[in-house]
Amino acid sequence: MISINTGQYRWHEFPDLSALQEAALGAILDSAALAIQERGRFNLVLAGGETPRGVYNRLKSVPTDWSAWHIYFGDERCMPPTEFEWNFRMAGEAWLDHVAIPPNQIYAIPGGIRADKAADVYAQTLRGVGMFDLTLLGIGEDGHTASLFPGNDWGIAPDSPDTLAVFNSPKRPPQRVSLSAARLNRSRQIIFLVAGASKHKAVAKWRAGENIPARAIMCETGVDVLTESALLLPKHSE
Numbered sequence: 491m492i493s494i495n496t497g498q499y500r501w502h503e504f505p506d507l508s509a510l511q512e513a514a515l516g517a518i519l520d521s522a523a524l525a526i527q528e529r530g531r532f533n534l535v536l537a538g539g540e541t542p543r544g545v546y547n548r549l550k551s552v553p554t555d556w557s558a559w560h561i562y563f564g565d566e567r568c569m570p571p572t573e574f575e576w577n578f579r580m581a582g583e584a585w586l587d588h589v590a591i592p593p594n595q596i597y598a599i600p601g602g603i604r605a606d607k608a609a610d611v612y613a614q615t616l617r618g619v620g621m622f623d624l625t626l627l628g629i630g631e632d633g634h635t636a637s638l639f640p641g642n643d644w645g646i647a648p649d650s651p652d653t654l655a656v657f658n659s660p661k662r663p664p665q666r667v668s669l670s671a672a673r674l675n676r677s678r679q680i681i682f683l684v685a686g687a688s689k690h691k692a693v694a695k696w697r698a699g700e701n702i703p704a705r706a707i708m709c710e711t712g713v714d715v716l717t718e719s720a721l722l723l724p725k726h727s728e
């Protein structure tokens with residue numbers, strides 16, 4: 491049986507994408523400063539897709555100790571690394587290629603091989619990695635988060651594998667790798683970045699408590715959802 495968390499969501503509204511991205515930047519830097527001060531390293535999981543691009547762009551020019559940052563990915567699209575939808579490529583172009591994070595502390599999910607093989611490789615990468623300090627996530631039009639799609643196994647059970655291979659993604663490309671909900675939830679802090687009119691229906695379902703993949707995500711400290719104000723208003727047609 492799939493049991494969905496009942497933990498706390500904190501919804502934060504912003505007038506536009508730029509304000510949302512600025513707030514996300516502040517939250518990431520606060521989280522990094524705390525983690526580095528307390529544990530000497532910052533384990534950050536990145537969201538893919540388009541919404542976080544502006545946040546990553548802003549991270550290019552902040553003062554921080556990049557040598558303490560360790561970058562993981564919440565999901566990847568199995569396609570050649572040259573494809574522009576590759577999450578690793580987007581994060582690289584927007585941010586990672588421009589800062590001094592040691593390359594061996596950027597843990598990409600292999601993108602150009604079969605999803606099951608890539609999932610196995612990344613499960614090895616995650617072996618021995620403890621709690622993530624901060625996990626960034628987005629949400630798709632259908633309520634998917636990372637590459638956990640409606641109708642698929644989201645890996646909610648505590649003994650779920652850390653990584654899941656996806657062969658039937660309704661969004662291009664069909665093959666993907668996702669961290670399981672159980673692994674994503676082993677985070678000290680989780681922040682969703684939600685923007686764009688196409689997300690309106692998914693947000694409404696989420697807030698109404700419907701069983702969409704985003705609801706499989708929760709950690710002990712609760713979940714912060716940064717969203718454009720417009721997405722919280724009822725649509726005229728509803």
Ligand SMILES: O=C1O[C@H](COP(=O)(O)O)[C@@H](O)[C@H](O)[C@H]1O
Pocket residue numbers: 537538539540541542564565566567577627628629630631634635636637661
């Ligand atoms: O397929 C994916 O979609 C979600 C949302 O992407 P966005 O472009 O609407 O921001 C994303 O969070 C996930 O990482 C990605 O691979």
